[in-house]
Amino acid sequence: MNKNSRISTLPSPPDPPVACPSCGQTDVTVEVRPLPFRYGEGETAVELEAAVPLHLCGSCRIQFLDRIGEERQHAAVCAHLGLLAPDQIRILRMKYKMTRANFARATGIGEASLARWERGELLQSVAYDRYLRLLESPHNFECVRAMVDGKSRRDLSATRGSELSSAPQEHRKRFRFVSEDSYTPAQRSYSPVRRTA
Numbered sequence: 466m467n468k469n470s471r472i473s474t475l476p477s478p479p480d481p482p483v484a485c486p487s488c489g490q491t492d493v494t495v496e497v498r499p500l501p502f503r504y505g506e507g508e509t510a511v512e513l514e515a516a517v518p519l520h521l522c523g524s525c526r527i528q529f530l531d532r533i534g535e536e537r538q539h540a541a542v543c544a545h546l547g548l549l550a551p552d553q554i555r556i557l558r559m560k561y562k563m564t565r566a567n568f569a570r571a572t573g574i575g576e577a578s579l580a581r582w583e584r585g586e587l588l589q590s591v592a593y594d595r596y597l598r599l600l601e602s603p604h605n606f607e608c609v610r611a612m613v614d615g616k617s618r619r620d621l622s623a624t625r626g627s628e629l630s631s632a633p634q635e636h637r638k639r640f641r642f643v644s645e646d647s648y649t650p651a652q653r654s655y656s657p658v659r660r661t662a
Contacts, residue, residue: 483531485522492523500534504542515541539585548594551585557601558583571610572600 482491501514517534521527530538540550549557558568558579565583569576574593581587589597599605 483520485520485525485527486529487527488522488525490522490524494521494523495519496521500530500538502538502541504545511545513538513541513545536585543588546588548588548591549597551583554579554589554597555583557597560601561606571606571613572596573609573613 483493483495484491485493495518497516497518499514500517500519501512503510504513505511515534515537517530517537519534520529520531522529536551540552543550558565561568561571563571565576565579568574569579574596578587578589578593582589582593600609
């Protein structure tokens with residue numbers, strides 16, 4: 466038996482007992498079960514459900530959720546709203562092997578906002594959610610990085626053209642990418658006229 470196999474067979478230390486937030490006692494049992502909860506206010510409020518670890522204090526009999534339970538409720542809200550859940554956003558960033566700072570710099574998303582979305586502290590807007598979904602495509606991600614890196618529109622047009630040549634025939638018929646090289650002299654010299662009062 467080598468040294469590495471001995472290390473991997475050591476038992477992991479037990480989790481510390483959970484203390485009740487009300488009375489501080491550790492006589493707490495945990496049961497995973499579907500828990501209905503209300504999301505929203507007034508007439509737009511809806512009843513949602515999430516399978517959460519529900520903690521019950523044996524001393525004062527209160528029930529409470531831990532961080533995992535709150536994350537699962539947040540994920541249920543995201544699913545209801547059609548938004549990416551925090552772990553999906555984290556997985557997207559990790560797909561490109563980037564830190565939050567690097568991902569924020571490459572995409573123009575604020576690093577603080579990205580951190581809040583990944584921690585489930587804040588829901589991203591529908592516009593940002595759609596942007597994140599577009600970034601799941603490596604081609605789209607590279608186009609965004611190219612814009613940030615300052616590549617010219619001509620470089621991006623060349624990228625689009627190479628993608629077009631590999632696109633299915635029906636897409637080539639519907640979409641035509643125009644590069645600056647194909648502009649007429651009149652199109653190149655066009656500038657809008659401002660009217661003065």
